[in-house]
Amino acid sequence: MTRKIFPIPLATPVALAPMSGITDLPFRQVVGRFGAGLLVSEMIASGEIVTARPTRRTASQARAEIGDFAATSVQIAGRDPDLMAQAARIAQDQGAPMVDINMGCPAKKVVGGASGSALMRDPDLALRLVDAVVAAVDVPVTLKMRLGWDAELLNAPLIARRAESAGIKMFTIHGRTRAQFYQGAADWRAIKPVVEAVSVPVIANGDITDAISARQALALSGAAGVMVGRGAQGRPWLLAQIAAELYGSQAPEVPSGAALADLVAEHYRMILEFYGPELGLRVARKHLGWYIDAAHGPADLRAMLMREKSAERVLAMLPAALSPQRNAA
Template sequence: MDNFAQQTCSVISDVWRVGGLTLDGRAMLAPMAGITDLAMRRLARRFGAALAFSEMVAADASGRDRRESLLRLRGEGVSPHAAQIAGCDPADMAQAARRAEQAGADLIDINMGCPARRVTGGAAGSALMRDLDLAQALIAATVRATKIPVSVKMRLGWDRDALNAPELARRAEGEGAVMVTVHGRTRNQFYKGEADWAAIRATVEAVKIPVVANGDCRNAADARRMLELSGARAVMIGRAALGQPWLVGDIAHELAHGEARQKLPAATRRAAALEHFAGLLDIFGEAHGLRHARKHLAAYADQAARENFFVDPRARRRLVESDDAREVEALLQDLYDTPRKEAA
């Protein structure tokens, strides 16, 4: 594997501090369930993401869920290591925060934005935007439980009639949170429609701590527009980074330097995909790692096709269906080999 860290990580001049942490850019990788595994976070950070957040960890996890949570809390090779936790009981949140700190986290993020019914049905995630007193108690318990900085991720509100992100952000700041992230949709929108970046400005104007804008950021042009409309300090990229863990770093570079970073060569992309796959096998074991990898493998193939590489449909199907790790590795090796015009 080539040393793509040297090839891709230019020096970011846009340095800022949050809660004692030094961040070297204004673009972050969002926490995404089933996606921001440790292997992806390592790559995103190496390619220049200012922060790369873990998958959400349930504060009340036990048994098998507890083992899965400990895997999600791992942060070896990621610095700063940002871990996200979620729950609806202050004592559980305090305990989860301590576990995250013991696992090496440098920052803890509280999820108050997830719209999924399995989360909101348990009074966690964005359901907390309907109970700001409980939300405030959870933030207070988390801040008191550890010595590391705490941030909060939220939505604009539960629905358009209750856009209370500014009030929640004020309460978070009052309890000692060092940063908030606002996704520019309400909970009831889920991921439908377009994120309202301008609506995030009300939260920016309500607090002195940094605000990060999130929702529908696909490229550097989107990031610049998000910052302009929202007044936020930084942007957070989610689904667009699937299949291209270098994207967040590309956006951070362009925000810092005013020009696009040189496009990564095919060999570098191949090396990243192979490292990601190998990392998942190491973290989860072969059988579980293969299953977990499939959404990433499909995304790498689809992204390669969008960037004008020839991807044989039969090979793509084998890539996401095979139970043979050696076959998958060989298919990944071939993924960035043939530009579409040569295949024609």
């Protein structure tokens, strides 16, 4: 089998999925510190970048360099070829080594605007977007999509074949249709027809939560790598763990006890600095909840932290909140 070359050098073929409201700059910094092959920004609407007055949020989302971690892709979404091309150029100008086109988001507000996975119902429009973005930038352009719109329209292989001819250098396929949202199990075997349809790398995505599921996804799909999404919530070291078990890279030191409390406190401060104290407190709550859940921390302290409005009190409570309950599984 011919080895498929990734569009930019990756330490390992284990990627962090773009997750709206989650894979912001602070979270990517924490994941990148443990180790990851590729980090993908949360989806950015092309119109938000181009037509709106630039904000700290959009500028930081599109910033590619994360400390010393340069393997970062900026994901853009939209349905207007010209806006998508302009957004891609902005991302490139801000240093993105790679631009990703979103054709997989199932959210109603995105699909209702004929973006995201809605594009899979209109391959001709989808290919016009691809043509515009590829022509607009010098960096590699990749594409993330689902298996299809529903069980009756499983057209990912067809779109992938056409998109590769238009210049797409890598695909990520979520093993569900848009109609499934996140229900049921991801069908990794159904990704294989896409792998067989193209000569560039394909990344398997969906329900990959550990090395066991990653290995199964690779075996069933024939993909060149895996992408981890919700499994990394509260476990930013997960990508490095998977890479160590599958590819022999250095295993991360998984923090616990005081070390975990220090990590979460640092992440919490990064969120507050990035968003400001008021918005930051709200954004941080979901991450705190995920960390506590992953650590099997006390439910009562978790509930208190979700309501707490004082950053100082949150920081003071973290060591106890992240201590496993004795009867935790």
